[in-house]
Amino acid sequence: MTQDEILAQFGPREAMEYDVVIVGAGPAGLSTAIRLKQLAAQHDKEISVVVLEKGSEPGAHILSGAIMDPRALNELLPDWREQGAPLNQPVTEDAFLFLSETGATRTPNFLLPKNFHNEGNYIISLGNVVKWLAQQAEGLGVEIFPGFPAAEVLYNEDGSVKGVATGNMGIGKDGEPTENFQLGMELHGKYTVFAEGARGHLGRQLIAKYKLADGKDPQSYGIGIKELWEIDPARHQPGLAVHTSGWPLPSDTYGGSFLYHAEDNKIVIGFVVGLDYQNPHMSPFEEFQRFKTHPNIRWYFEGQDKGLKPAKRLSYGARAITAGGLLSLPKTVFPGGALVGCEAGYMNASRIKGSHAAIKTGMLCAEAAYDAVMAGRQHDELAAYPASFEKSWLHTELNKARNFKQWFKKGLTTATIMTGIEQFVLKGNIPWTIHRTEADHARLKPAADCKPIEYPKPDGKLTFDKLSSVFISNTNHEENQPAHLTLKDPTVPTRINLPKFDGPEARFCPAGVYEFVPDETNAGQRRLQINAQNCVHCKTCDIKDPTQNIVWVTPEGGGGPNYVGM
DSSP states (O other), rough: OOOHHHHHHHHHOOOOOOEEEEEOOOOHHHHHHHHHHHHHHHHHHOOOEEEEEEESTTTTTTOOOOOTTTHHHHHOOOOTTTTOOOOOEEEOEEEEEOOOOSOOOOOOOEGOOGOOOOOOOOOOOOHHHHHHHHHHHHTTTTTETTTOOOOEEEEEETTEEEEEEEEOOOTTTTTEEEEEOOOOOEEEEEEEEEOOOOOHHHHHHHHHTTTTTTTTTOOOOOEEEEEEEEOOGOOTTTTTTEEETTTSSTTTSSSEEEEEEOOOTEEEEEEETTTOOOOOTOOHHHHHHTTTSSSHHGGGGGGGGTOOOOOOEEEEEEEEEEGGGGOOOOEEETEEEOOGGGTOOOOOOTTTHHHHHHHHHHHHHHHHHHHHTTTOOOOOTTHHHHHHHTTTTHHHHHHEEEHHHGGGGGGGGHHHHHIIIIISSSSTTTOOOOOOOOOOGGGOOOOOGSOOOOOOOSSSSSOOOHHHHHHTTTOOOOOSSOOOOEETTHHIIIIIIIIHSSOOOHHHOSOOOOEEEOTTTTTOOOEEEGGGGOOOOOOOOHHHOOOOOOEEEOTTTTOOOOOSOO
């Protein structure tokens, strides 16, 4: 049944009215909610705020490195230490390595540009920080609905955003309501703030509808893949932050790694690959596994022959990140709503940080929305939000890094030199701007023009396959539901992607969702099988599919990963 048919049979949907509706309980969404309630309390006013979260709880879908710059948190909640915020491990040392296949060259710290220095920052689990932020928000009176994904944008007759509707529950694989069917509900707001994270499902619709990206560089993305390990104390150095570039990626591919020593003998290790890579044979997941075998990296996980206890992998996850920076930032307001955090693309790729930007933009948006509601306005543009951003320290920071990602289209060597010049020599006072014109998916070359890549088999101790990795991400979806990974044209994968690009879906997905398997109805042919239950909601397929045929939509509420300590 179509949505219109469902509404005709089971509707109308229940509607709830709020001053501000927020989509996404990440750092941006929760900071928006907290700031709104703070302002109301300061002025002895009332403002109703609701936050929708597709994960089973706040933090369940949050994945980040992460080193956190507390600058914005200091502004939002100055007493965060006394309130028990989980920022427990300050960075004690930075190390930046250029890797060859067997060796490493460390950049002297005095030569590191400021963007790679982390004094005063903290190694955190952003998921744990988000859980804490949710507690602060609820303590201020914010309503949070976990397990309720916003599946549809609602519009007023004048074209402004009215609010959102949550997805229906209990729709079977055949698209028909089951005995467990529940109709979604509508949440109407005077303003609706979208904080879904990178490549948000509703955000991309709004950007297209209101032409918010017109005149901007195409957004650029990376895929970040991460594992959480517990290692022997003899190999653990609390507060050490290691970043690398170079091997195993070719020089024409943007990317690098991070290895952070958190508290309690935990380390987080991750790998980022720019989704503008050109070789369709590349697998970001396999590049990450191969990276861990480098002698300077595997040392942290080994040592059993020296009496050290075996390292233990605790969790795995993957998430797309925005990397285009200020030059790719769309217009962030439209009639009735706004984009905040990574939904818009505020991440500073040069610093490998986005949580401070998410918090700050949430605050700025909240201040504009609060003033508008108190003035009796609704459903118009919150022009004060982008105006205040342009006057903020965050705009200054992002402007200094505006060319970072763009230089990488000229290769690692040029990008490294120019980043050093812009950040170290010019100290961010950059007189030029470098633009890019191609979207990430358009950069993929035909398979025949690229060299195949042979990846080693996993050993099950240091390197692993996708399915065992997805297992420890605690990913789960209700099986009897329509696949949330949809195809505009089901013939495209085998008609175009397989013959031209050698089926890149099977490699760019870090969760084993896409497989080309024998077609039982056509001897000698293959078909695309979609294992939607494996999806970790990273959004890579929605970004990198060369034909833009895959569209990620929201599954039933609560589905997806349930990250612990990530």
